Amino acid sequence: MTLSPLADFPLPNSALMIGSDRLSSSSAGTAIHYFAATGEPDPPIPIAGAAEVDRAVAAAREGFRVWAGLTPDRRRDVMFRLSDLLVSHGDELVALSIRDSSFPVPVAQLGPERAAGGLRYYAGWADKVGGEVVPTWFGPAFDYAVEEPYGVVAIFATWNTPVYNVGLTIAPALAAGNAVIVKPSELAPYAYLRFGELCLEAGLPPGVVNVLPGGPEAGRELTIHPGVDKVHFTGGGAAGRAVAALAASVLKPIELELGGKSANLVFPDCDLEDAVRTSIGAVVGGSGQTCITASRMLVHESVVDEAVDIAVALAESAVIGHPFDPATTMGPVISDRARERILGMIGRARDEGSILCTGGDEPQGVPEGGFYLKPTVFRDVDPQSQLAQEEVYGPVLAICSFSTEDEAVAIANGTPYGLSAYLQTNDVKRAHRMASRLQAGSVYVNGRGGLPPGVPFGGYKQSGYGRLGGRQGLHAFLQTKNVWLGL
Numbered sequence: 001m002t003l004s005p006l007a008d009f010p011l012p013n014s015a016l017m018i019g020s021d022r023l024s025s026s027s028a029g030t031a032i033h034y035f036a037a038t039g040e041p042d043p044p045i046p047i048a049g050a051a052e053v054d055r056a057v058a059a060a061r062e063g064f065r066v067w068a069g070l071t072p073d074r075r076r077d078v079m080f081r082l083s084d085l086l087v088s089h090g091d092e093l094v095a096l097s098i099r100d101s102s103f104p105v106p107v108a109q110l111g112p113e114r115a116a117g118g119l120r121y122y123a124g125w126a127d128k129v130g131g132e133v134v135p136t137w138f139g140p141a142f143d144y145a146v147e148e149p150y151g152v153v154a155i156f157a158t159w160n161t162p163v164y165n166v167g168l169t170i171a172p173a174l175a176a177g178n179a180v181i182v183k184p185s186e187l188a189p190y191a192y193l194r195f196g197e198l199c200l201e202a203g204l205p206p207g208v209v210n211v212l213p214g215g216p217e218a219g220r221e222l223t224i225h226p227g228v229d230k231v232h233f234t235g236g237g238a239a240g241r242a243v244a245a246l247a248a249s250v251l252k253p254i255e256l257e258l259g260g261k262s263a264n265l266v267f268p269d270c271d272l273e274d275a276v277r278t279s280i281g282a283v284v285g286g287s288g289q290t291c292i293t294a295s296r297m298l299v300h301e302s303v304v305d306e307a308v309d310i311a312v313a314l315a316e317s318a319v320i321g322h323p324f325d326p327a328t329t330m331g332p333v334i335s336d337r338a339r340e341r342i343l344g345m346i347g348r349a350r351d352e353g354s355i356l357c358t359g360g361d362e363p364q365g366v367p368e369g370g371f372y373l374k375p376t377v378f379r380d381v382d383p384q385s386q387l388a389q390e391e392v393y394g395p396v397l398a399i400c401s402f403s404t405e406d407e408a409v410a411i412a413n414g415t416p417y418g419l420s421a422y423l424q425t426n427d428v429k430r431a432h433r434m435a436s437r438l439q440a441g442s443v444y445v446n447g448r449g450g451l452p453p454g455v456p457f458g459g460y461k462q463s464g465y466g467r468l469g470g471r472q473g474l475h476a477f478l479q480t481k482n483v484w485l486g487l
Helices: 050-069 072-088 090-101 111-126 162-175 190-202 216-224 237-249 272-285 304-316 336-351 405-412 428-437 470-475
Strands: 016-018 021-023 131-134 141-149 152-157 179-184 209-211 230-234 254-257 263-266 296-300 355-358 376-379 396-402 420-424 442-445 478-486
Touching (some): 050 179, 050 216, 090 111, 111 162, 162 179, 162 190, 162 470, 179 190, 179 216, 263 405, 272 304, 336 396
Parallel strands (some): 263 296, 263 420
């Protein structure tokens, strides 16, 4: 095994970032980050408690005053400088994101450029936030509506793609004129901490971006703090519901980007191998640990046997190993706890009658102590079983068959989730017909969708509410004020 030179980048100072200050200790103590590739602990990380949240809110409110007071063109230019810094420090950010979540080099390398693309896209919106003149009656008057930032936004950031998420969540919040307090999971603190330092280097006023790695205590305090004006949460359903309940208790606006159980509907007129790669690609490349993974594959009965054979071959060709090894195509899952949970779901799937085609256990020849699993493929999965209904968040693909469009739609829509759906067909009429019937915030036809920054993204049903990306993503961080002037 030969590791990439990226492995030589040092970890940043394990400190909270509040304004321009770094805190090497905190009221909530420390957490241990384990490198999933080897299971080895990194140095203890201070995590935020109530005292640090208070301090960060004060810094953010002052940062907001300065940031919102800049002319839009100056905010735009700072964001462009920040995007350039993400690219010039790309190797370092890739290395840190691998340390965070252990996605392999080919996947992690996508992060900096895509994050920079999101910053550039929203920098272009920063000087275009405006309003409208509204016609009035019941007397002479001039009425106009203006869009304004909320103020301080708490962003609960997911651990799986830390660099990429900068362009999806933090960029629109900044373009709208807000200050942000980013709460990374203690599972993945490093890339966000370095990003915070680059924000200062780019010229963002201190306090506009604060980074508070933390657990439930920090999340609770940020949600109910009167100095936080809005919350954006990305993560699992159980945690999302808890945060939403807290926000509701203080009538605080919140948006949720939660999990998914995305279906990949495969019709016989498609490119079958490409269709199967849509599911296997995410199961392997991110070890199934992305919310839009097409973890259910619904295949027309006439081609299901062939599709299963392709899926098995692709899964078994994965190179499982150290994420810093350039030859690796699949790394570990995030933690030993996650691995045990996934193995439990695999065992229950077998007990429920699903047929295991490949995988289902731990691989050989991988770094000792790491949290590795083989990519796993099941067929003949009951659409009502746990494997078909619940998010695994691991490298497991569930395959079942269908005979008609109606049956395919019923199975695809038959879960509590509605984040994404995938449709594989060369029949353009079927594509439009089916897309309109699928209960999902995003439908991808004959492709895997890389979430470019101009595309709105969000879920239906238990996959959350609100949108990131595009104009909708900008408006998520703006509120509307109406001004009526009697004449």
